[in-house]
Amino acid sequence: MRPKLSVVTLGVRDLGRARSFYEALGWSSIPAEPGSNISFFELDGAVLALYGWDDLAADAGLPTVPQVPGFRGITLAHNEPSEADVDRAYERFLTAGAAVVKHPAATDWGGYSGYVADPDGHLWELAYNPFDDWT
Amino acid sequence: MRPKLSVVTLGVRDLGRARSFYEALGWSSIPAEPGSNISFFELDGAVLALYGWDDLAADAGLPTVPQVPGFRGITLAHNEPSEADVDRAYERFLTAGAAVVKHPAATDWGGYSGYVADPDGHLWELAYNPFDDWT
Numbered sequence: 152m153r154p155k156l157s158v159v160t161l162g163v164r165d166l167g168r169a170r171s172f173y174e175a176l177g178w179s180s181i182p183a184e185p186g187s188n189i190s191f192f193e194l195d196g197a198v199l200a201l202y203g204w205d206d207l208a209a210d211a212g213l214p215t216v217p218q219v220p221g222f223r224g225i226t227l228a229h230n231e232p233s234e235a236d237v238d239r240a241y242e243r244f245l246t247a248g249a250a251v252v253k254h255p256a257a258t259d260w261g262g263y264s265g266y267v268a269d270p271d272g273h274l275w276e277l278a279y280n281p282f283d284d285w286t
Numbered sequence: 287m288r289p290k291l292s293v294v295t296l297g298v299r300d301l302g303r304a305r306s307f308y309e310a311l312g313w314s315s316i317p318a319e320p321g322s323n324i325s326f327f328e329l330d331g332a333v334l335a336l337y338g339w340d341d342l343a344a345d346a347g348l349p350t351v352p353q354v355p356g357f358r359g360i361t362l363a364h365n366e367p368s369e370a371d372v373d374r375a376y377e378r379f380l381t382a383g384a385a386v387v388k389h390p391a392a393t394d395w396g397g398y399s400g401y402v403a404d405p406d407g408h409l410w411e412l413a414y415n416p417f418d419d420w421t
Contacts, residue, residue, distance in 0.1 A: 196331015216356035
């Protein structure tokens with residue numbers, strides 16, 4: 152079995168709102184048929200999908216549970232090639248409507264990163280990693 | 287800002303257990319320094335990272351909250367080029383120790399998929415998509 156992450160699907164409460172948020176980052180959604188209830192973004196090696204929260208739970212056959220504010224167990228990261236680029240990406244996310252989670256700062260592992268949350272609370276780390284170029 | 291998903295980091299309760307699970311899929315972790323508290327897997331375009339659940343929450347400055355069994359808002363997908371390959375990947379995940387979530391079956395969108403959960407409850411969809419090759 153190939154080592155491959157094909158798609159990350161985010162459960163969203165309002166597909167139009169979520170799609171507009173990611174498009175406001177300058178990311179282009181893959182054209183979909185009219186009335187489609189899912190959106191896809193090609194993120195250079197993996198696909199980001201947006202789908203209704205309850206529909207995604209149902210697709211897996213799992214119950215939806217009340218969401219308590221706090222950590223949900225997973226983070227996504229968008230890496231940039233410098234600290235200044237992280238600052239710019241952070242501002243771009245905020246301008247698109249992301250919530251501040253952690254202002255960018257030096258990390259204890261020698262990098263630089265901050266965190267924001269998308270309209271549905273999904274966490275994005277914006278990071279500069281001086282050791283591995285995953286931009 | 288480039289459209290790029292660099293890293294997906296999963297919060298885990300036992301790093302050794304989680305790393306062994308993903309290695310049992312045949313995926314190779316990137317060699318780390320002895321005593322490292324994080325593991326990385328290069329998944330052909332995006333990196334999968336494993337990091338302590340509480341440490342990851344603390345890195346984002348968020349509180350950990352009690353986990354209720356059920357849907358946590360996000361799924362990862364590993365696509366395969368045929369239904370038979372999905373069945374094989376599903377069995378491989380189960381042999382590695384994944385929990386059954388949904389047995390592979392035809393989907394209403396014309397594909398074929400099943401769901402499993404890793405040792406920390408992170409959801410993987412194993413999918414055949416006849417319309418888009420994201421393998």
